[in-house]
Amino acid sequence: MPKRYSTVRGREFGDGLRAAIADAGFSGRAAAERVGWQEAKVSDLVNGKGGATETELALLLGVCRTGAAESRHLLDLFPDTNIKGWWQQHGTRAPIRNRTFVEHMAVANKLVSWHTHMVPDALQTVAYMREVLRASSSVPDDEMEARVAARLEMQKQLRHGLKCAFLLHESALRLRVGSVDTQAEQARHLLRMATRANITIRVLPADSGAHAGLSGPFTQLSFATYEPLVWVEGENFSLIIEEKAAVQGYETIVSSLVRTSLDADQSKAAITDLLRTTEAAG
Known part of the structure; x- marks a missing residue:
């Protein structure tokens, strides 16, 4: 079976964002509602399909009350999630x-x-x-x-x-x-x-x-x-x-x-x- 395209940074970003949403007690749908998005937008962001800006990501992390260090880490990863190495x-x-x-x-x-x-x-x-x-x-x-x-x-x-x-x-x-x-x-x-x-x-x-x-x-x-x-x-x-x-x-x-x-x-x-x-x- 062919391996799907994925990068280390992308996986760490996706897993980190997924955990931030779960730690806030939200489902993907609930998180999307809090920031006025469609649920598919959260799903795309978590799964490395983009569809959001850095400002929008910061808003989502703020709504989830993600800690400063983790928020900074995810924001730093965000622009480079498709880069290998x-x-x-x-x-x-x-x-x-x-x-x-x-x-x-x-x-x-x-x-x-x-x-x-x-x-x-x-x-x-x-x-x-x-x-x-x-x-x-x-x-x-x-x-x-x-x-x-x-x-x-x-x-x-x-x-x-x-x-x-x-x-x-x-x-x-x-x-x-x-x-x-x-x-x-x-x-x-x-x-x-x-x-x-x-x-x-x-x-x-x-x-x-x-x-x-x-x-x-x-x-x-x-x-x-x-x-x-x-x-x-x-x-x-x-x-x-x-x-x-x-x-x-x-x-x-x-x-x-x-x-x-x-x-x-x-x-x-x-x-x-x-x-x-x-x-x-x-």
Whole structure:
């Protein structure tokens, strides 16, 4: 079935506006009546079909008594809802909870993630998370628990309906993060996660040498009704890639990494060996 045209910004705008109307206790019809519109106009606006001006959107948000921050966010998104690709700039550090990623992960049916230098957020234990956050030069101490809570909430989305493939370079597993106990528990957690029917963990051995993923970590999300996207995250930015040719380039990288990585059983054995080495060192 063909995927319908949609953009990340358009979906975030539509979902946000739909939530603003619902939070105000209105149906689409009731919201339309409050601003003197036809119900179809609200429906078109929510579903990315336009038909309203920025002033009219502001009026609707005012009637819904939407908070200032959310209103500003939706008004900023409104002119660009049909544009593919999104470079999100976060100031000095990444947000505690990246709304865009979490909301798209919630509706994805497949996740493929490549990591080179540490265990990805989705697979981290709490102790490992805290060590990673503590080592950051941009995360203040008073945000620590909120960031841990946000990562744990995100991990709940590794549900059975989401097929996940995590490709990890051996260096990500061997990086010393925290104590021996922290490192060992993280390895045990990876082995537990790898037993889930919807999760596959593949390890790329360090002695494989140069590989297709040298440009760095990324995550691809695929959907039942939307085209796939690629997510690249930096210290204080997020890059969302949607153009078909660019996404296909990352799919080629994934295919190459899969060919050169250990299979799932071999990867479990490699993690088990690392766990034994870590425990012996303790």
